[in-house]
Amino acid sequence: MTTSSVPGEAPDPEQRAEAARIEATSPQWVVLWGCGSRRFWGFPLFAAPRGTIVSAADTATLLARMRQAETASAPGPAQSSRPQHL
Numbered sequence: 001m002t003t004s005s006v007p008g009e010a011p012d013p014e015q016r017a018e019a020a021r022i023e024a025t026s027p028q029w030v031v032l033w034g035c036g037s038r039r040f041w042g043f044p045l046f047a048a049p050r051g052t053i054v055s056a057a058d059t060a061t062l063l064a065r066m067r068q069a070e071t072a073s074a075p076g077p078a079q080s081s082r083p084q085h086l
Contacts, residue, residue: 011035018059029066042066048073 010016015033019040023031030043034055040062042054054069056062 015040022059022063026063026066028070031062042069044069044073046070046073 012033012035019031019033022040022042023029026042028044028046030045032041032043033039034041037055039055039057040059042062042065044052044066048069052069052073054062054065056065
């Protein structure tokens with residue numbers, strides 16, 4: 001865990017920067033780092049089932065879960081209306 005020693009500065013600057021990089025390369029998502037949960041969180045901006053949120057402790061898993069949610073939300077005969085909590 002990396003935390004800031006500067007008063008008033010946000011904790012975990014590396015993780016927050018990584019979340020911003022993922023969001024910049026994944027425009028269909030809002031991506032955040034949860035300082036309390038110690039997890040990355042992804043919120044889809046596309047037409048996903050209501051309540052779809054993905055999270056992971058590492059970026060590789062988060063990206064995989066984001067792609068999985070995108071695939072599951074793609075129009076098609078097998079599309080489910082159930083929320084996905086990955």
